[in-house]
Amino acid sequence: MVLDSITSSLDYFMNSSSTTQTPLVIKVGGGEGVNLDTVCQDVANIAATGQPVVLMHGTSAAANALAAQAGVPVRQITSPSGHVSRYTDPETLELYVAAAAGQMNKRLVASLQGLGCNAVGLSGVDGRLLLAERKTAIRAVENGRQRVIRDDFTGKLISANGDLLRLLLDDGYTPVIAPLALGTEAERLNVDGDRAAAMLASACAATTLIILSNVPGLLARFPDESSLVAQVPANRLDWAEGLAEGRMKKKILAAREALDGDVQTVILADSRLPQPIQAALAGAGTVISEQ
């Protein structure tokens, strides 16, 4: 019954998109507990129907593991408003690029290739896929005091090259994107994967963006997984942002940016389900849309 619903929803999606061939953009988190195998299997199954798919991935667990192996401490920046991000100084950047564009990206591409999906891995640096401006002075709170950080290589996204994605998609490839951007001074920059996925979805005129992580979606009473919010109309995004805890705040922000960029539907869903993308398309998650 659940499977029927998933299948018919997928059929509907496939049929509705087969005329327009708008790509489906998937973002999968890079944290602990995310099931990449089932995500890859689902991407391969969907791409095999002819539906164009773009897969954007995170890299946090891989970057942390490589930093630990290299003996470089992982540090966080906490902004005055409470947002937490990776402190990406030049030494950390080298390891972040290695983990994101090297290890995670090629692991996913090889996995998809093994499933018959002709994946091509890129990062935002490649072909100016994602352009960003480096944050040259970041205010951070440490032990209750503010200081300014000037050696961080994190970027604020400016634009995305949808043409490069379309070029690859139209030729039958499945782009797999690592969360880096090219800075205005040609720096390699760490960027937020959720917001980058939103910008890519908008740039390639996707109607649907699915953001998968290791929670079922937006929870009304975090961390109670039974308190899933099933629907968020666009005009209630402020309310949703108020409910969101931690990483979920950025996902709500990404959803808002995607809708502002003419993506019709953003689904925050659970990577741990057996067919996570098809389940999300069938409504298992938080569906955010204009309606």
Added chain:
Amino acid sequence: MVLDSITSSLDYFMNSSSTTQTPLVIKVGGGEGVNLDTVCQDVANIAATGQPVVLMHGTSAAANALAAQAGVPVRQITSPSGHVSRYTDPETLELYVAAAAGQMNKRLVASLQGLGCNAVGLSGVDGRLLLAERKTAIRAVENGRQRVIRDDFTGKLISANGDLLRLLLDDGYTPVIAPLALGTEAERLNVDGDRAAAMLASACAATTLIILSNVPGLLARFPDESSLVAQVPANRLDWAEGLAEGRMKKKILAAREALDGDVQTVILADSRLPQPIQAALAGAGTVISEQ
């Protein structure tokens, strides 16, 4: 005078290629002492004329540095015939992928982007750009005794996807390729960059392949740099192979494979010259061709 000769040679190359638009394939080594800045500047200058360029890179120094940082010893395999290669066990493979497809590839892409060249970084894993078969049992000589190594992730090249290169080149991108291949079991494999460049040159119907390293070319009396062999006709490749020492043996083999794959000219040249690619096109190096 030398510069005139370089310029007129480049003009000739540009003019002759402007009708056919066959790509120029450059391989730059990843060893110590290779000047990547001048190579990138030259690639950007040549690509700016409209000449399609593919840049393949090595990664040895970056892979060694990352392995040292991660505390993983770099080990070599010496074959019974004397060929030396990197022992790529699963732990080394992760670091090799990180250094090749992550660090080196994105450093070159960002550098080219900073010079106005719209570079796109790929590895052989992406879009099945390079397919290979894993060497599941390798005979190695250690302390005078032979043993069989079964956990090495090095590949023997099978084929290259020239269509993916043409797709990107025709759209104005400059592909930058890391020396990995996709195995027949969807493994990520370490492959020889020189031989991979030869296969890519052949697959995209390049007429010229330039292999840059930190020596002037083939030396008759290694390491005497004044003993450069300026010309090697194809029918004297056995003789050239006999002269070659160390890494140069693989470059001669790559040249042979490129000529067998209908590449007309292979130039072994010096990355340390101010305009290394234009100098190579002007004849500064070892020119290997059918004539």
